[in-house]
Amino acid sequence: MIDWTILTDNWELYLEGIRNTVLASLLALVGSFVLGIVIAVFRIAPIRILNVIGAAYVEFFRNIPLLLVVYLFFLGLPVLGLVFNGFISGTLGLMIYTSSYIAEAIRAGIQAVPIGQKEAARASGLTYIQAMRHVVLPQALKIVIPPICNQFLNLVKNSSILGVVAGMDLMYFGDIVNADTYDTVSSYAFVSLFYLVLTIPLSLASRSLERRLARSG
Amino acid sequence: MDFLGAYSPDNLKFLLQGFGLTLWLALLAIVCSFILGCLLGVLRYAKIPILSQAVGLIVETIS
Numbered sequence: 001m002i003d004w005t006i007l008t009d010n011w012e013l014y015l016e017g018i019r020n021t022v023l024a025s026l027l028a029l030v031g032s033f034v035l036g037i038v039i040a041v042f043r044i045a046p047i048r049i050l051n052v053i054g055a056a057y058v059e060f061f062r063n064i065p066l067l068l069v070v071y072l073f074f075l076g077l078p079v080l081g082l083v084f085n086g087f088i089s090g091t092l093g094l095m096i097y098t099s100s101y102i103a104e105a106i107r108a109g110i111q112a113v114p115i116g117q118k119e120a121a122r123a124s125g126l127t128y129i130q131a132m133r134h135v136v137l138p139q140a141l142k143i144v145i146p147p148i149c150n151q152f153l154n155l156v157k158n159s160s161i162l163g164v165v166a167g168m169d170l171m172y173f174g175d176i177v178n179a180d181t182y183d184t185v186s187s188y189a190f191v192s193l194f195y196l197v198l199t200i201p202l203s204l205a206s207r208s209l210e211r212r213l214a215r216s217g
Numbered sequence: 218m219d220f221l222g223a224y225s226p227d228n229l230k231f232l233l234q235g236f237g238l239t240l241w242l243a244l245l246a247i248v249c250s251f252i253l254g255c256l257l258g259v260l261r262y263a264k265i266p267i268l269s270q271a272v273g274l275i276v277e278t279i280s
Contacts, residue, residue: 196278203277 006186017173031095036102061100069093090162109144149206
């Protein structure tokens with residue numbers, strides 16, 4: 001059923017795809033993490049207008065399909081004269097989309113720290129920033145890490161959206177191999193195999209990290 | 218009605234059809250995935266030798 005010559009004949013295409021998938025995932029991972037922190041700060045900062053901007057951002061990007069976010073960059077921005085190739089618009093879309101989930105995870109984690117912790121820190125004379133930095137954030141970190149790992153795992157799988165906008169990722173080259181060989185099952189079987197090679201180590205790593213955090217209590 | 222372009226009544230009706238299907242699909246998938254998820258969850262929790270591992274494999278590869 002699985003024809004291994006598909007792999008041996010096209011390994012260069014698959015390899016190129018894996019490389020671009022990893023690159024897009026890493027770029028989107030770093031970008032969405034930074035952006036997610038900024039948006040989470042917007043949402044919890046004691047400034048009303050920032051709260052509204054953060055909430056609007058999260059609600060908008062979390063509630064439209066990823067494909068539409070990517071289309072916004074791939075098909076929408078050219079209307080304004082900004083043309084990006086598939087790889088860049090796909091990675092940007094992925095980054096924006098994931099950042100809204102990460103912002104929510106971080107916000108939930110910070111708010112899960114009992115309010116008394118912050119109040120006690122403030123009452124003992126720390127400023128808002130100091131209370132956050134030394135009391136609330138260290139406790140929030142433990143709560144936040146499992147859902148963020150989950151989001152990064154989803155990000156790697158969602159990067160297959162680049163295949164739709166010719167982003168040269170693993171999915172895109174899977175489509176090409178399929179179109180070349182007409183062996184649909186084998187072409188995509190290898191694509192899923194390579195995605196598993198990327199995601200299973202991530203999944204195991206996040207689980208062991210969770211266990212370590214649980215032990216440190 | 219040509220001046221309406223993409224917003225002509227015909228196109229809007231067409232989009233609305235898709236919207237209806239999206240709603241149905243979502244409802245169907247929510248109900249079915251909940252039921253199937255409960256079943257798989259119980260199977261995995263029950264630690265029935267081969268069945269539990271099979272469910273674990275499905276969960277790990279798909280999710």
